[in-house]
Amino acid sequence: MQNVPKIVRERLKIATPAVNHPGADALTAFAEHSLPGIERDLVLEHLARCADCREVVALALPATEPVQTVVSPSSHPSSGWLTWPALRWAFVTAGIIAIASFGILQYQKSTHQTMTADRASAPQTATAEAKNQLLAAPVAPAPAEKRDKIQALPALGDSVSGANLMVMQSAGPNNDSNTSPKKTGAHAEVAGRTRVIGSILGDQKTFGPRAANQFQQQNIAQNQAPSPAPPVAFGKEQASARSSADVTAPSTTPTVEASGAAPQVASAQSLNQTLDSTLAQNQPTVQPPSGEAYAFEKMSRAKLPVPPGQIGGYVVDPSGAVVANARITLIPSKAGQNATAVTNSQGLWLIAGVPTGTYKAQAEAPGFRTAMVSVNYDANQPAMYSFTLNVGSVAETVEVAAQNGQIQNGQVPTDTAAIVADREIRQIPINSRSSSELATLSPGPLWTISSTGTLRRSADQGKTWEDVNVNANPAALTTAGVEVAANAPRAKAKSRDKDSNEQPVFRTVAAAGAHVWAGGSGGALYHSADAGSHWTRVDPTAAGTSLTGDITSLEFPDPQHGKLSTTTAEVWATSDGGQTWSKQ
Amino acid sequence: MSSTKPISAVQSVVDELLADLHARSGCEKIGLTRESFAVILCEVGSKHATAATSLTELRAFFLSLRVDELALARACAAGINSAWEIFLTRFREKLYLSALRIAREDSAARELADTLYADLYGTSTREGQRVSKLASYSGRGSLEGWLRTVLSQEYVNRYRRTKRLVSLDEESEEGVQFRAPEPEPVPAADPRLAQATDEALAFLSGEDRTVLSAYYLDGRTLAEIARMLGVHESTISRKLDKLAKSLRKQIVAALGRRGMSRRQAEEALEVDVRDLHLDIRRSLTQESSPPAFSEKRVEARVPEGEG
Numbered sequence: 001m002q003n004v005p006k007i008v009r010e011r012l013k014i015a016t017p018a019v020n021h022p023g024a025d026a027l028t029a030f031a032e033h034s035l036p037g038i039e040r041d042l043v044l045e046h047l048a049r050c051a052d053c054r055e056v057v058a059l060a061l062p063a064t065e066p067v068q069t070v071v072s073p074s075s076h077p078s079s080g081w082l083t084w085p086a087l088r089w090a091f092v093t094a095g096i097i098a099i100a101s102f103g104i105l106q107y108q109k110s111t112h113q114t115m116t117a118d119r120a121s122a123p124q125t126a127t128a129e130a131k132n133q134l135l136a137a138p139v140a141p142a143p144a145e146k147r148d149k150i151q152a153l154p155a156l157g158d159s160v161s162g163a164n165l166m167v168m169q170s171a172g173p174n175n176d177s178n179t180s181p182k183k184t185g186a187h188a189e190v191a192g193r194t195r196v197i198g199s200i201l202g203d204q205k206t207f208g209p210r211a212a213n214q215f216q217q218q219n220i221a222q223n224q225a226p227s228p229a230p231p232v233a234f235g236k237e238q239a240s241a242r243s244s245a246d247v248t249a250p251s252t253t254p255t256v257e258a259s260g261a262a263p264q265v266a267s268a269q270s271l272n273q274t275l276d277s278t279l280a281q282n283q284p285t286v287q288p289p290s291g292e293a294y295a296f297e298k299m300s301r302a303k304l305p306v307p308p309g310q311i312g313g314y315v316v317d318p319s320g321a322v323v324a325n326a327r328i329t330l331i332p333s334k335a336g337q338n339a340t341a342v343t344n345s346q347g348l349w350l351i352a353g354v355p356t357g358t359y360k361a362q363a364e365a366p367g368f369r370t371a372m373v374s375v376n377y378d379a380n381q382p383a384m385y386s387f388t389l390n391v392g393s394v395a396e397t398v399e400v401a402a403q404n405g406q407i408q409n410g411q412v413p414t415d416t417a418a419i420v421a422d423r424e425i426r427q428i429p430i431n432s433r434s435s436s437e438l439a440t441l442s443p444g445p446l447w448t449i450s451s452t453g454t455l456r457r458s459a460d461q462g463k464t465w466e467d468v469n470v471n472a473n474p475a476a477l478t479t480a481g482v483e484v485a486a487n488a489p490r491a492k493a494k495s496r497d498k499d500s501n502e503q504p505v506f507r508t509v510a511a512a513g514a515h516v517w518a519g520g521s522g523g524a525l526y527h528s529a530d531a532g533s534h535w536t537r538v539d540p541t542a543a544g545t546s547l548t549g550d551i552t553s554l555e556f557p558d559p560q561h562g563k564l565s566t567t568t569a570e571v572w573a574t575s576d577g578g579q580t581w582s583k584q
Numbered sequence: 585m586s587s588t589k590p591i592s593a594v595q596s597v598v599d600e601l602l603a604d605l606h607a608r609s610g611c612e613k614i615g616l617t618r619e620s621f622a623v624i625l626c627e628v629g630s631k632h633a634t635a636a637t638s639l640t641e642l643r644a645f646f647l648s649l650r651v652d653e654l655a656l657a658r659a660c661a662a663g664i665n666s667a668w669e670i671f672l673t674r675f676r677e678k679l680y681l682s683a684l685r686i687a688r689e690d691s692a693a694r695e696l697a698d699t700l701y702a703d704l705y706g707t708s709t710r711e712g713q714r715v716s717k718l719a720s721y722s723g724r725g726s727l728e729g730w731l732r733t734v735l736s737q738e739y740v741n742r743y744r745r746t747k748r749l750v751s752l753d754e755e756s757e758e759g760v761q762f763r764a765p766e767p768e769p770v771p772a773a774d775p776r777l778a779q780a781t782d783e784a785l786a787f788l789s790g791e792d793r794t795v796l797s798a799y800y801l802d803g804r805t806l807a808e809i810a811r812m813l814g815v816h817e818s819t820i821s822r823k824l825d826k827l828a829k830s831l832r833k834q835i836v837a838a839l840g841r842r843g844m845s846r847r848q849a850e851e852a853l854e855v856d857v858r859d860l861h862l863d864i865r866r867s868l869t870q871e872s873s874p875p876a877f878s879e880k881r882v883e884a885r886v887p888e889g890e891g
Contacts, residue, residue, distance in 0.1 A: 051797070059686045
């Protein structure tokens with residue numbers, strides 16, 4: 001900033017002081033830039049002479065300084081700052097690219113190794129190839145003579161990174177091998193390869209559940225042409241299968257290393273024999289895959305790193321998101337024990353030691369429709385059955401489990417109401433309610449309000465939901481209403497509820513034991529003292545005024561005491577179970 | 585502003601616009617009748633209008649008024665309780681915050697705001713009538729801005745004046761009694777210089793002089809000046825630069841007209857010990873690097889380039 005000569009300052013200061021100060025009005029209008037031109041000039045002329053008025057104007061500036069000071073440096077100084085966001089994004093992008101290319105390289109490298117091993121068909125050195133085997137395992141069916149290969153399935157832990165992967169190996173029964181079985185289940189523990197495996201698994205996970213169709217197609221192809229001509233990908237698997245891993249037999253602890261020194265056949269066979277035996281007891285015979293293609297819409301069977309004798313898969317919802325804690329039950333068609341599994345947080349389930357046969361696989365998860373498919377399972381084949389649990393219309397469901405009942409007439413909510421019960425227990429905000437109150441909630445039916453304002457009830461912990469029509473039972477309503485009316489003069493059941501079978505739009509529901517309160521638009525407040533079997537409409541009145549606003553929240557910590565708040569910012573409270581109300 | 589405009593003209597415009605203005609004012613809510621509102625409008629209008637004001641201007645003036653806040657302020661001035669309730673809920677907190685911002689100290693802010701409240705409520709009486717300061721609000725700016733302005737005026741009138749007073753003790757403590765006697769005011773080197781400067785300043789518009797005064801005399805920041813005038817900071821910065829340059833040129837020219845050679849004129853402007861003193865102080869306190877510094881840097885670079 002250039003300095004003006006001192007004389008200028010002096011003369012400015014000496015300039016004849018103004019006498020007639022503009023009024024507060026004019027100064028305000030000036031500061032707000034709403035003075036018309038001539039008046040503005042007059043004020044400016046005055047301000048040039050009057051230090052006091054300048055100070056007044058400066059002091060009276062609105063308090064937006066922080067904003068101004070933030071804004072001005074960014075616009076004023078040069079572009080150095082402007083380039084920062086761009087640089088940051090460039091770094092982020094570069095990072096993503098680097099990670100992605102690393103992953104791809106790793107994958108290609110491992111694939112390449114497998115292929116090389118196959119072509120060379122030399123005895124394999126064991127440990128290096130363990131991961132290949134793991135990677136190749138998903139591409140499933142081995143030809144008959146190779147069927148007894150080790151199939152490794154990484155047991156997915158809770159973490160996607162797979163940082164602590166333990167590869168569970170178990171062997172399916174081998175109908176080819178007549179050699180004496182050795183009595184060990186094998187666990188190949190692959191350490192140090194977790195990253196690769198993790199990334200591949202990550203691939204599969206995102207890939208698996210969302211590309212059910214693809215799996216299905218592969219599956220069909222596989223089933224139709226089971227053994228003779230495996231595609232190239234299967235070749236990989238053979239090669240890797242030939243190579244063996246560090247195999248730790250958990251029962252005997254010492255590590256059996258099938259190293260390259262061992263002849264190929266021998267090592268493979270010994271391993272096979274080793275692996276076969278574990279589950280051989282309950283797996284007498286193995287049938288080749290039936291070749292039947294499952295055309296279930298809601299079920300897709302795809303290849304997974306599931307070793308023979310194990311059956312697993314994903315459970316996803318219609319949006320492709322995995323469903324955790326879904327319960328999978330395998331029911332043998334003949335006599336036998338049911339096997340159950342629960343999906344982990346990745347939506348993966350796994351059941352080991354399942355003998356060949358036909359099963360019904362049933363998947364159920366809270367808030368979802370139970371899906372059941374029949375499974376023609378070959379213990380020699382890795383099998384993956386992915387369930388898509390539908391919360392949509394019935395028409396899409398393959399088979400509805402009869403024992404579950406209470407499936408609603410195509411109106412099971414597709415909105416969040418369907419999974420409220422599942423999350424309710426875990427995520428209910430208890431800062432305003434003590435956790436012990438959850439206990440009083442849990443034994444009874446669960447209540448929720450659907451997105452359309454319908455009251456819903458679930459008697460089975462949220463598995464199924466039914467609409468509750470508070471006006472559905474006029475007879476019951478009448479009696480209940482009369483009762484209440486007799487007991488409580490102020491809380492009377494309106495007869496119009498009987499006449500119009502129109503459902504009020506509910507907005508909130510509260511339950512305390514068997515007492516259920518539901519409130520909604522237009523002051524609609526319904527009460528049920530018997531867990532929702534009978535309903536009475538309650539019209540709270542206090543001091544001559546009645547409740548008119550929409551009820552937005554209800555709190556009934558116990559059957560007697562409760563309060564509600566409305567859109568009109570009123571709070572009504574009762575301390576006698578809704579018979580009398582007071583407005584707060 | 586003299587109210588030479590015939591009242592009838594104002595009255596007619598008010599009558600013409602009353603329906604619209606009344607609808608906007610929300611008088612019913614604060615208990616102000618339509619008639620009294622019309623009287624208020626007439627009063628405001630006649631205070632504003634001059635003989636030269638055309639009817640169109642008058643109309644525009646009325647339409648630009650913040651009638652709702654005007655009605656509220658006048659209703660408060662008239663002592664209507666519901667209006668006071670609205671006023672207090674809307675402005676009490678803001679008033680204290682503004683006072684705090686102005687006084688920068690809590691107790692002073694409280695006192696400032698409380699004084700204003702007393703004025704607003706009207707503690708003084710004239711002819712038996714309570715006189716509220718709100719009666720002087722005419723709705724030309726926002727009520728909030730008006731309140732801030734009134735607060736600032738109050739502050740400038742009272743606190744700044746008292747701040748200037750220094751107790752005798754403090755004076756002796758600060759060693760004022762030992763300091764050197766005020767230097768004799770240096771007689772202006774040349775009366776022609778002052779004349780020439782006045783001439784150059786007289787050429788400037790009020791806004792330019794306001795900017796100069798605010799920046800060089802009051803020490804306001806560019807941002808503050810920019811907000812006062814409703815322009816961008818960089819505009820003020822450019823304007824100041826331009827003004828300083830053109831002033832210098834104008835003064836030199838004016839001095840030339842008064843018989844000084846160009847060199848003499850430059851010297852008269854530059855070689856002033858007081859100037860130097862001030863420049864140093866400014867350079868030290870200023871955040872942005874003064875041009876002298878950057879010039880030095882340029883000089884310093886030259887030998888490097890040669891070497």
